[in-house]
Amino acid sequence: MNKKMRMISATGLATALSFSAVGFNDTASAKTKIVETTKVPTNKTSRSLDKTQPYYYYNGYFAYSGKTVLNKAFKDAVNHDNLMIDGYMVNKKRLPQIHSAAGFYSHDNLIDKYDKNTITAITLTPQNKLISKAAFEASYKSFPLVKQVKSNDRTAVTNLYKTKKNTYFTAYFENGYLKYFTIQ
Structure with missing residues (x-):
C-alpha cells in the first residue's frame, strides 16, 4: 500500500510540474512574440538603419547577452x-566638441x-567578468x-578605437x- 501511495504521489507531482512547465512555456513564447512584433520607436532621436551596409539592431537588456560585443555582425x-x-543610434553628425549630456536608461543601456x-553616446554594460580583455582585443585587432x-594602479584600462567611418568607441576594462x- 505504501509503495502505491508513493507511486501515486510521484505521478501527481510529475503531472503538476509538467502542467506548470507547459503553462510557463506558453507564457514565454507569448512574451517572445510580443518582443518580436514590437516596432522600433519612431521618436525623433532615432536614425534609421542603412540596410545597404552591415547593420545590427539590439533591443533589450544587454548584461546577459554581453558576448554580442564579440559577434562579427556587431x-x-x-x-x-x-x-x-533599443531604437536609438548615435547621431551621424557628431558634436565638434565635448558637451555635457543628460543620460537615461533604456533597459540596462545608458x-x-x-x-x-541629439544622441551623443550609447553605453553597453556586459555582465561582470564575461569578456576578458585578451578576448576583446583579439576580436577587435583590426x-x-x-x-x-591606464589607471595608476594598473587595474583599469580604457581603450579608444577608431572605426572605418571615422567615429569612435571606447572599451573600459577593470x-x-x-x-x-x-559608442560615441
Whole structure:
C-alpha cells in the first residue's frame, strides 16, 4: 500500500510540474512574440538603419547577452556606424566638441542625450567578468587603437578605437575584464 501511495504521489507531482512547465512555456513564447512584433520607436532621436551596409539592431537588456560585443555582425555594424540599440543610434553628425549630456536608461543601456534630438553616446554594460580583455582585443585587432589610458594602479584600462567611418568607441576594462562599451 505504501509503495502505491508513493507511486501515486510521484505521478501527481510529475503531472503538476509538467502542467506548470507547459503553462510557463506558453507564457514565454507569448512574451517572445510580443518582443518580436514590437516596432522600433519612431521618436525623433532615432536614425534609421542603412540596410545597404552591415547593420545590427539590439533591443533589450544587454548584461546577459554581453558576448554580442564579440559577434562579427556587431563589429561590422560598429565599424560602419550602423548600430541601433533599443531604437536609438548615435547621431551621424557628431558634436565638434565635448558637451555635457543628460543620460537615461533604456533597459540596462545608458543613452546620453545632448538635446531633444541629439544622441551623443550609447553605453553597453556586459555582465561582470564575461569578456576578458585578451578576448576583446583579439576580436577587435583590426580596429585602430587611438589611445590607451591606464589607471595608476594598473587595474583599469580604457581603450579608444577608431572605426572605418571615422567615429569612435571606447572599451573600459577593470581587473582584466570588459566593464563598459561606449559608442560615441
